[in-house]
Amino acid sequence: MKTALYSLLFVGFTLILISATTTRPKSDSLLLKLQTSLPEGWRMQYSTDTMYITHDEPIYLLVSNYINAPADAFEDSDENMNKIISSGKETRAQLVFYRKLKDNLSEEEESKANYFSSLYALFEISAQGFDTPYARCYPWKTADEAETIYFTLIQSILKLGTGPVYTAVGMGR
Numbered sequence: 001m002k003t004a005l006y007s008l009l010f011v012g013f014t015l016i017l018i019s020a021t022t023t024r025p026k027s028d029s030l031l032l033k034l035q036t037s038l039p040e041g042w043r044m045q046y047s048t049d050t051m052y053i054t055h056d057e058p059i060y061l062l063v064s065n066y067i068n069a070p071a072d073a074f075e076d077s078d079e080n081m082n083k084i085i086s087s088g089k090e091t092r093a094q095l096v097f098y099r100k101l102k103d104n105l106s107e108e109e110e111s112k113a114n115y116f117s118s119l120y121a122l123f124e125i126s127a128q129g130f131d132t133p134y135a136r137c138y139p140w141k142t143a144d145e146a147e148t149i150y151f152t153l154i155q156s157i158l159k160l161g162t163g164p165v166y167t168a169v170g171m172g173r
Contacts, residue, residue, distance in 0.1 A: 033157050
């Protein structure tokens with residue numbers, strides 16, 4: 001009897017966790033539009049107050065000083081690919097936003113929101129998977145798609161608040 005009860009509790013708890021991480025705000029037309037506009041291999045997931053836009057496949061991130069690097073350090077060459085894979089860190093390309101209902105915002109929060117959907121204010125927490133002056137990412141296609149999502153899709157679909165916080169979130173770290 002105890003085993004059956006523990007099994008039932010475990011299954012119930014697991015279902016709650018799964019629904020908490022996959023629940024999407026069905027009534028938010030702008031977030032649904034963003035989700036359906038994502039390139040293949042990308043997905044949006046939600047926890048209670050966080051929205052994640054993540055690529056399914058791993059990327060390799062090489063943090064370095066590309067500010068003073070030679071021009072060929074930015075070429076999409078086999079040599080650079082091998083260096084990024086061998087010396088870089090395996091991770092995922094991901095954008096993370098704190099999500100809060102617009103009806104519950106203070107004036108200060110409203111002035112600091114990066115974007116607005118139909119129902120939510122979105123505050124950028126982190127962005128990873130871009131080629132930046134401080135990091136290179138491989139595969140190149142994933143880095144290009146991340147930039148398109150960040151600089152084109154999000155800005156064209158959502159209402160701009162304070163705008164992208166590219167340098168403030170430590171992209172590539």
